[in-house]
Structure formats: C-alpha cells, structure tokens
Amino acid sequence: MGIDWTTQLVDQLEWHWQGLVRPKLDGLTDEEYFWEPAAGSQESSSSWSVRPRGTSGAPVQAGSGEFTIDFAFPPPEPPPFTTIAWRLGHIIVGVFGARAASHFGGPAVGYDDFAYAGTAEEALRQLDETHDAWVTGVRGLDADGLARAVGPAEGPFAEHPMAALVLHIHREAIHHGAEILLLRDLFRAKRM
Secondary structure, three states: OOOOHHHHHHHHHHHHHHHHHHHHHOOOOHHHHHOOOOOOOOOOOOEEOEEEOOOOOOOEEEOOOOEEEEEOOOOOOOOOEEOHHHHHHHHHHHHHHHHHHHHHOOOOOOOOOOOOOOOHHHHHHHHHHHHHHHHHHHHOOOHHHHHOEOOHHHHHHOOOEHHHHHHHHHHHHHHHHHHHHHHHHHHHHHHO
8 A cells, every 4th residue: 555645744734734723823913913022122122023114123124015024144143032923924935935936836935025914914814825825736746746856946955855845844834833822822821
C-alpha cells in the first residue's frame, strides 16, 4: 500500500490550522492586533509591528500602502518583540504569500511591495487568501512534484526537494500561529 504524501503534508498543516489556529483568530480586535506588550518609551518602541507609514522608528519600514512593517537587516540581537500585526504580516507575506507566488502561480508578494493591513479584519482576510493559495498549490503536487528540487527562488532550500520546503512552511505557520494565540491569551489575561 502506497502513501499519499501530498494528503499527509496538507493534513499536517490543516489539522492544526483549521482545528486550532484559525478558529481562535475569529474576533481579533484592532486593539489586540496592534498591542505591544513589550512597548518601550514614547520615543522608542521595543516592539516591531505594522504601523501607519512614517510613524516607525525601525531601521527598515517595508510596504507599499498606508501601513508598513518594521524590520532591520541584519536583525538586532536579541530581536525586538513582535506584535500580532507583525506576526500575521510575516505569515501572510513571508510564509504563505511569497511561496504561493514562487511555486504555484499566485500573485507576486514581497515585504517591500505588500499593502499591509491597517485592521485585524483586513489582516485575517489576507491571511485566509494566502493560506488558501498555499494549500491549493500543495494539494496540486504529485509524487514527482514533491521530489523535484525547489529551485533558486528559495535560497537555502534550492537543492532540497519540494517536500522539504512544504514541511518548513508548515512548521513556520504552526509555530507563528501558536505565538499569536499566546499573545491573544496574554491580552485577555491583562484585562482581567
């Protein structure tokens, strides 16, 4: 009996994403989305977030719209704390969106040219779109597609089989999703 690896890989993400992460993001408020539990002084933030254009003190403010995401290259050590907005932006652009574009014909997505969401509702819509594009692409991979080399779009993964990239993307989505849910728990606990 053969193993359907495509189904196994999709199920790895979807069991966690559909059963645990995504339902618990329903009702995310703008206050939670932008909350900085490790905020610095008024002059300097110790958190990276998504901010209205021109209001960030981060070395790099990437994005094409009214909101930008904070970055630095190379990132400082230790890296700044990241908000739910930042973590969602990372999943939307760097985890699902760019990979769906590179490998499955999705629209081009990059940190510099993405229109980051100014509301939690918009970010969740973007998240759903890029997640769905990624999962649809993975579902379309057969055994040969999973075995082929990823290619130059993925730098360190270039020579690895596509299955290795799929596993990496799923680990990223699962661990960042868990971080976001923990931040929601902390936000709720500080209100009690």
